Amino acid sequence: MSVIERPDGTPERFSPPVSPAAEPFWAATRERRLVLQWCRSCDRPIHFPREACPRCLGAELEFRPASGLGTVHAVSVMPKPANPTMAERAPYAVALVDLDEGVRMLTNVVGVDPWSVAVGVRVAVAWEPLADGRHLAVFVPAGGEPTP
Amino acid sequence: MSGLRGRAAIVGVADAVSPTGELEGSVRALEVAMIREALDDAGLAISDVDAVFSNLSAGWAPAMELAEYLGLAPQWVDSTQTGGSSFEIHVEHAAAAIALGLCEVAVIVYAATPRSSFKRGGGGYASRGAMPGPTPGAEWELPYGMRAPMGAYALAASRHMHEFGTTSEQLAQIAVDTRRWAAQNPRARLQELITVDDVLASPFEASPLHKLDCCLVTDGAGAVVLTSAERARSLRKPPALVLGTGTCTTHSMISEMPDLTTTGAAVSGPLAFAAAGLTPADVDVVQIYDSFTITVLLLLEDLGFCPKGEGGGFVADGVLAPGGALPANTTGGGLAYTHPGMFGIFLLVEAVRQLRGECGPRQVAGAEVALAHGSGGVLSAMSTVILGTEATA
Numbered sequence: 001m002s003v004i005e006r007p008d009g010t011p012e013r014f015s016p017p018v019s020p021a022a023e024p025f026w027a028a029t030r031e032r033r034l035v036l037q038w039c040r041s042c043d044r045p046i047h048f049p050r051e052a053c054p055r056c057l058g059a060e061l062e063f064r065p066a067s068g069l070g071t072v073h074a075v076s077v078m079p080k081p082a083n084p085t086m087a088e089r090a091p092y093a094v095a096l097v098d099l100d101e102g103v104r105m106l107t108n109v110v111g112v113d114p115w116s117v118a119v120g121v122r123v124a125v126a127w128e129p130l131a132d133g134r135h136l137a138v139f140v141p142a143g144g145e146p147t148p
Numbered sequence: 149m150s151g152l153r154g155r156a157a158i159v160g161v162a163d164a165v166s167p168t169g170e171l172e173g174s175v176r177a178l179e180v181a182m183i184r185e186a187l188d189d190a191g192l193a194i195s196d197v198d199a200v201f202s203n204l205s206a207g208w209a210p211a212m213e214l215a216e217y218l219g220l221a222p223q224w225v226d227s228t229q230t231g232g233s234s235f236e237i238h239v240e241h242a243a244a245a246i247a248l249g250l251c252e253v254a255v256i257v258y259a260a261t262p263r264s265s266f267k268r269g270g271g272g273y274a275s276r277g278a279m280p281g282p283t284p285g286a287e288w289e290l291p292y293g294m295r296a297p298m299g300a301y302a303l304a305a306s307r308h309m310h311e312f313g314t315t316s317e318q319l320a321q322i323a324v325d326t327r328r329w330a331a332q333n334p335r336a337r338l339q340e341l342i343t344v345d346d347v348l349a350s351p352f353e354a355s356p357l358h359k360l361d362c363c364l365v366t367d368g369a370g371a372v373v374l375t376s377a378e379r380a381r382s383l384r385k386p387p388a389l390v391l392g393t394g395t396c397t398t399h400s401m402i403s404e405m406p407d408l409t410t411t412g413a414a415v416s417g418p419l420a421f422a423a424a425g426l427t428p429a430d431v432d433v434v435q436i437y438d439s440f441t442i443t444v445l446l447l448l449e450d451l452g453f454c455p456k457g458e459g460g461g462f463v464a465d466g467v468l469a470p471g472g473a474l475p476a477n478t479t480g481g482g483l484a485y486t487h488p489g490m491f492g493i494f495l496l497v498e499a500v501r502q503l504r505g506e507c508g509p510r511q512v513a514g515a516e517v518a519l520a521h522g523s524g525g526v527l528s529a530m531s532t533v534i535l536g537t538e539a540t541a
Contacts, residue, residue, distance in 0.1 A: 014290050078294070106403040
């Protein structure tokens with residue numbers, strides 16, 4: 001899967017904390033693998049990872065590989081950065097992406113003109129390195145390599 | 149109809165705003181001033197108060213700390229915090245507690261000075277909690293740089309446009325009509341009339357929302373006092389009876405919102421109408437949280453003033469403006485009157501003033517039923533309060 005290098009001269013992104021339930025999720029990002037938590041009782045995916053299933057409160061949970069493919073459910077372009085870590089990136093697209101497995105993630109759609117990102121566009125996961133060796137899941141238009 | 153219908157009333161109100169957007173004094177000083185004014189408006193004294201509601205403080209236990217500051221030993225404290233809708237929820241809780249005899253005189257207060265704080269070099273409103281803890285928001289949303297809160301509302305607008313063909317022009321009409329109310333309110337921050345083109349020409353804050361689709365950042369403060377309907381009838385001003393209430397929270401982060409185009413108001417609204425024994429057609433004036441134009445559009449649909457998806461067409465012909473069929477946000481709202489981080493207290497204050505006939509040029513003639521609807525977080529926490537005059541009891 002694609003690696004999106006942090007653009008030259010841009011600061012590190014805000015480093016997300018790791019909640020105990022999400023340790024396997026973040027560990028997989030070190031190998032640029034997208035995994036999702038599943039409830040064995042419901043046989044349905046859960047995102048964000050929790051200590052219990054938000055449908056049945058069951059605690060029989062496991063992580064399974066995800067396809068990394070999804071569809072843009074909603075999108076907004078930020079013409080101004082939300083915080084100094086994003087200052088050099090604006091304008092950038094913030095999107096809710098529905099993964100094919102059936103969960104929704106907030107993310108960025110990158111490698112493309114942010115104003116061209118539309119609801120319904122197919123996207124694939126890509127990975128932006130974080131300072132501690134983890135990666136942040138971002139998305140690029142599916143089937144197309146990101147352009148510089 | 150519920151057993152709570154007409155059992156409690158809002159009997160005192162106060163708010164402090166300025167066309168400059170700034171107020172003198174600390175948050176505590178403003179809170180105390182609002183409590184004093186609202187009690188005086190009701191004809192009650194601080195010694196009458198036995199219930200204290202506060203959603204925020206500099207410490208960790210807002211209502212308890214405020215009670216200490218006021219020298220009170222209340223028998224009911226409530227620090228429920230859902231952002232901008234906290235105060236509608238406080239009214240619901242106060243009305244229930246009063247109806248059950250658990251307290252008799254309740255004070256609900258809010259004050260914030262983000263604008264003057266920012267000018268003094270502080271962090272403005274965000275300074276209340278500058279460093280995020282290890283919350284789900286920090287882990288799953290913060291790294292992506294969504295501007296808060298407008299980015300979340302922009303995502304909802306994006307989806308509503310995609311599903312229903314809602315346009316930026318339709319959203320802009322809400323800002324235009326709200327400004328027409330502000331033009332009749334000498335205390336409003338923004339009083340100059342605007343056009344749809346003005347809204348569309350203002351820069352994007354988070355597409356598809358333009359700057360003029362977004363609420364203000366001002367200082368502001370307000371308070372309301374509730375008591376039993378029986379006691380209310382002996383007080384200074386005509387009571388605004390609590391006819392019905394409803395609350396529903398659906399999420400905290402926007403990525404967890406079950407349906408970006410349907411809010412918890414689709415639950416809280418019907419609950420409130422059922423409790424009141426009323427329908428949307430019975431409402432004379434609405435105060436609907438206008439953090440952003442899209443907020444109003446979604447809430448009009450969810451509260452039942454028009455079908456889901458038809459909000460754009462519903463607002464397009466000025467129905468919300470002075471002289472329109474559904475007078476809305478008659479102060480000028482969060483878009484033009486004031487918005488000190490949270491707006492819910494002002495919805496209640498104006499609803500009461502409309503029912504009392506105190507609103508001068510912006511008065512809605514013959515208003516007997518008013519609806520105040522608070523929205524907190526990122527379309528997260530919805531609370532509906534339906535108020536009525538004695539004639540509706």
